[in-house]
Amino acid sequence: VSGRRPLRARLDDGDVVMGCFSLLVEPPFVEMLGRAGFDFVLTDCEEVPGDSYGRRLEDLVRAADAVGLPTLVRPVENVPGAINRALNTGAEGVFIPHVRTAEEAGAVVRAARYPPLGRRGAAPVIRAAGFGTEPWDDYRARVDHDNLVFVMVEDQEAVANIDAIVAVDGIDGVLVGTWDLAVEMGHAKYGAPAPPVMALVERVIEATRSAGLIMAAHGWSADAAAAYVGLGCQVLIVSLDSTLALQGLRELRDLAERVEAAR
């Protein structure tokens, strides 16, 4: 969207950006995240119901555009069509789940970048290019520079391969998936990751930062987010729209119980 400063420019300036996962597939919730002042919304297609990767994805990106909020998308899986369509909507970047090897990271780059670096399908009439109102050459130059391509490292196999993954040309950054790692390692619990999980997280951060890439992480609390920023993370995903809704509902439920107890 013209006039809006791309996330890429803010990251180049060294800014830390904070956003929210959107799992509820509802345009009004996306608009609320923007109105509340987050830096981006990360729209999920992997874990949510319905066809969030189809027409609904366009509805969600449009909602973000309506309130000036950059959209990042987690496609349903690491397949070229899902990545291309996510970028075609006008999202500023993608987070590809469960990338385990350098070969898989290479497939991400092929899907997300135009030739010669990649093999993304080219169409000048997509929504991201204003349905053709933005000249193709301008669009291409803009997104070649601005689009953010993140891989999610969330398997022990991926951590073992992290140096090769971050060496793949065309990858901008890594989001470490602490929850999937914890589940795989038998340490799934809310809150701070168990020490063995955190050791792998720190290994990923170190390798990513050493390669000069952008590091992204889930901050499950203000303290955790601050700690990740201290470790050099620039992109923080601080909550989920569904979690925020639940928090509000829980507080209301507690209030209702207190009202009843006082009768």
Next chain:
Amino acid sequence: VKRLRAALDAGEVLLGPGVFSGAPSTVELIGYLGFDFVFLDTEQAPPGSDGLALEHLVRAADAAGVAPTVRLGQFTPHLVNNAINLGAQAVWVPHVESAAQATAFVDAARYPPAGHRGAAPVVRGARYGLEGFDDYRARADAETLTIAIVESVPGVEAVEEIAAVDGLDVICFGAFDFAVSLGLRQADFYAGGGADGVHPDVRAAGERCLRACLDTGTVPCTAAWSAQAARLWLDLGFRMLLFGLDTALLLQALRGLRAQVDELKDATG
């Protein structure tokens, strides 16, 4: 995004196309090309184009930076409130034929004490509550344009009393419906006007609406389907024009393409 009320107060002339397709992407195209407003139709557009589909259209206008305006399927207070709640800058009510109808419309579009619009501070137009209600209420009451479409013989007969209704901002002369109301055929409507592209009886009714507006400080508006007709209405003193329709524009482009196909086949056949 252009604030339509302020633009009219500043003496600007406003032109915007209509969307009959119900397609959010078409609304965005209109926004990218920089029109003054977009006319989101729910009267003649496909069934279901109000409600949630309308929310998508208004959102598309916001995303592309063009002022959303909504034509209702018919007048009910609920539909007026709903359109403003979504964030429409103007509401168009079709087939207004009396001062009483215009008064009911204006009443539904303003919060008390001026009117009886239902109050909710959490609506999309109020940024879901992030804009305080006091601010939203002052802004919505001050900025929302009420547009009565006068498009029948009885409506034109009553246009002076309609224009005199306090709080009615714009009268839109609906030329095509009026022509149908007169019993004109489409061919007469376009061809009968000679050089200016508007049938003389239609033009006369349009000028009567214009005078009623000028006498009462109401903004005169109409619809034009050609540059020629648009020029005529603007030269007469109309200040707001619904100009062009998405489906008609697509049809026009397809006709051109179809002609090219015929030529290609002739040339290679």
